[in-house]
Amino acid sequence: KNEVEQSPQNLTAQEGEFITINCSYSVGISALHWLQQHPGGGIVSLFMLSSGKKKHGRLIATINIQEKHSSLHITASHPRDSAVYICAVRIYNTDKLIFGTGTRLQVFP
Amino acid sequence: KAGVTQTPRYLIKTRGQQVTLSCSPISGHRSVSWYQQTPGQGLQFLFEYFSETQRNKGNFPGRFSGRQFSNSRSEMNVSTLELGDSALYLCASKYRPTGTEAFFGQGTRLTVV
Numbered sequence: 047k048n049e050v051e052q053s054p055q056n057l058t059a060q061e062g063e064f065i066t067i068n069c070s071y072s073v074g075i076s077a078l079h080w081l082q083q084h085p086g087g088g089i090v091s092l093f094m095l096s097s098g099k100k101k102h103g104r105l106i107a108t109i110n111i112q113e114k115h116s117s118l119h120i121t122a123s124h125p126r127d128s129a130v131y132i133c134a135v136r137i138y139n140t141d142k143l144i145f146g147t148g149t150r151l152q153v154f155p
Numbered sequence: 156k157a158g159v160t161q162t163p164r165y166l167i168k169t170r171g172q173q174v175t176l177s178c179s180p181i182s183g184h185r186s187v188s189w190y191q192q193t194p195g196q197g198l199q200f201l202f203e204y205f206s207e208t209q210r211n212k213g214n215f216p217g218r219f220s221g222r223q224f225s226n227s228r229s230e231m232n233v234s235t236l237e238l239g240d241s242a243l244y245l246c247a248s249k250y251r252p253t254g255t256e257a258f259f260g261q262g263t264r265l266t267v268v
Contacts, residue, residue: 079256081259086261087192087243087245087262087264088262089247089259089262090259091256091257091259094256094257134198140211141203141210141211141253142203142211142213143188143190143257144200145190145197145199147197148197
């Protein structure tokens, strides 16, 4: 079993829909990252969370440390949100990152 | 402020050769981490350098090595290339190893033929 599990693996949405991507982990962490990867490979860091909730524009990330679960929400989705979204956890005390397998999101107009 | 710069962007090598990839972190960042991304294994941690010292290492064979210079630029080297080394190699820079956000470069796509 992977230490970081993401769901769903693939997601298709119509423009304007509310999107939720989930991440569960089984290890002790000091922080959790949500990353966005567009075709071509470059990765953009969206959020770094250690507790609670963060919001940036149409993106919201939440984390529940007790339940070892995080969600990434996209409100009013747009075709330019189409990308792979990756959850990564920073292992407590080692600073190593372990990555989920990613969620491929496609938003159609 | 310039972002993380990786060079080259694309590289084709033959089996048995060796390759060196370069990563220039954001100005002022002293921590550089390297990652390998393949379709089968996803993203995996290779190693992290801070102030010219390797802090952490992932589970990769000794053919994979790296170093960091006094200006925080980092290089990774892969010797005796294998077909399975074909991947996107990403580096990320941070101001310091713990508690700070990582900023990723565009990656170097290595193809081994």
